[in-house]
Amino acid sequence: MKLLVFASTPSPRPGQSCAVNLMLEHFGGDRRKRKPGTGGATPDRFGIECYHVNARISRVPENQGQLPGLNLVRLFRCCLEAIWCHFRHGVDVFYYVPAPGRRQALYADWLVLLLCRPFFNKIIFHWHDAGLAKWLETVASIRTRSFTYERMKDADLSIVLSEGRRRDAEKLLPRRLAVVADGTPALSQLARCIVSLEDPASASQPESCGESAPGAGFQTAPAAVTLKLALTILAENPSRKTGLSTLFHELVARSLKLYPEVSWLIFAGPNQAWTVTDPRVEVVRDYPANDHLSRRIFADHFLVPGVARRRGAQALLTVGFVPMSKSLPSVLHVLSLQTLDKRNRLGILRQLYRNSMMRYNWRRADLVVTNSRWTADQVLSLHPGFRDHLMISHEGLQHEIFHPTPAVGETARLKEKLGLEPGYFLWVSNFYPYKQAELLIAAYARLDPELRRQHPLAMAGGNWMNGLENAQAQAEALGVERDIKFLGWIDDAMLAPLYRHAVAFCLASREETFGRCVIEAIACGTPCIVNDIPIMHEVTGDHALIVDFRDSPAVADALEEISRDAELVARLRAGGQAHVQQFTFEKLVTERITAIQQVVARLPVQA
Secondary structure, eight states: OEEEEEEOSSOSSHHHHHHHHHHHHHTTSBGGGOOTTOOSOOTTTTTOEEEEEEOOOOSSGGGTTOOTTHHHHHHHHHHHHHHHHHHHHOOOEEEEOOOOSOHHHHHHHHHHHHHHGGGOSEEEEEEOSOOHHHHHHHTSOHHHHHHHHHHHSSOSEEEESSGGGHHHHHHTOOSOEEEEOSSGGGHHHHHHHHHGGGOGGGGGOGGGGOOOOTTTSEEEEOSOOOEEEEEEOTTSOTTSOOHHHHHHHHHHHHHHHHOTTEEEEEEOOTTOOOOOOOTTEEEEOOSOOTTSHHHHHHIIIIIHHHHHHHTTOSEEEEESOOOSSOOSOEEEEEOOOGGGOGGGOOOHHHHHHHHHIIIIIGGGOSEEEESSHHHHHHHHHHOGGGGGGEEEOOOOOOTTTSSSOOOTTHHHHHHHHHOOOSOEEEEESOOOGGGOHHHHHHHHTTSOHHHHHHSOEEEEOOOSTTHHHHHHHHHHHTTOTTTEEEEESOOGGGHHHHHHTEEEEEEOOSOOSOOHHHHHHHHTTOOEEEEOOHHHHHHHTTOSEEEOTTOHHHHHHHHHHHHHOHHHHHHHHHHHHHHGGGOOHHHHHHHHHHHHHHHHHHSOOOO
């Protein structure tokens, strides 16, 4: 086998330098530099001929991996040298050491792999520095992640130095993964593993790479380790869609890509939508959803846990409760605190049930997931003991859907399907009492009639305890019924276009645990006017007009200002677009699955 080793020696990172130097020494060194008759290891010792490109692009250690000026020229020359080795010496295997999670170093990886990878039949990654996977999912933008996955996924072999560092390799879905210890004893086994790339049949035979001394060798391992998680979405009413549907569909769908070791058991109602299909997703439809409330509660508390355990699940994810018949580690998602306010008119039985869950049932949770700092503070005020097993994981955003660039013919479809021209004020929510539709309508009615005709108020959302009828009656009583368009339910495909063509998105809610509709609107380039409550400062980063919706004149002034002040709109858009880049489902999935893995490792399934 002919192996092109693209790595720096000596290196500003001594550990990597030692590993690469040791490998080159025992594989015979750079074939081009070896003179006939010299001693030491021969190129044929392991059946590997090495060709080394010393990719140290800076003479200053702190600048290694930086790309400005001369460094970029040096890196480009190294790439040309590697490609020349391919054509001159017939080298087909590319051995590369990726960078850790640093932006400039990652750009260097992009350039190398973009130029070199197409010329080599096989690629091997040597993961010496840990941290790239976590950086990609928690810091990098979605474009950075996508481009990195495109350049670095599907390596023929990924090598890591310990079990603790395998996450970087696994995230990029290698075809094979090897855990290799530093030092001489493992090199012969490492060599056999590399050579086995030329024999596809041996890829599924770990023993072909040889045995190693305890603690000093390496072992091949599949990139997937089974972790089965159960998720019940029965708490959502199929006839009244909420944000839960998007949240859990994205959690499952993206975890399948990011975590090859994770499989799912989904409990959904017979008529409940579930669209994620995959060999690692099993859907159970034996129990009713929240359109049959009492039967759903009984199933969630007494039937689902046992079935999940018998089907091999290692933890159960729920929303708002811990099963009374608990037989698995329970991950409690807290996404609503409506029951704390009697003005929300949930009904006597609902109020009693949810209060009892919060006060007596939640304390049995093994992990509590909240979607904001504000929510976490409220939960800790009820249960201070949660502090050690409570996590804050902000909501995710589908950036591929919610962005400011309209599709071709989008305005025409908006007119055809919803009867709207661009330039309306927008409300998107079910008509729950705590959303305070009446405050927005009252403020809107204060606007000049001509301004209302130019900018009608579009209100999209479903009914709840006559909330929609009450809003319609108020509009009629205030004489603005012709200026307000009640759209009812809208198709998901029309939601982003609806945001994009609004003059402003308005949220009058007196309480939210997050308010994902706000970051969706901001991501679409739509300025927002939101109620002055703590969570809105956290979620918007103050890149919105924040006013007290109980002050109708102030809200009316905000509506008028945002419809006429182009400079204000541009400032809110620019700041908001940068701010919402931190909200990704990749980050959400990484945070939550990692925390659940720790819970499962600490609390094994009950017998």
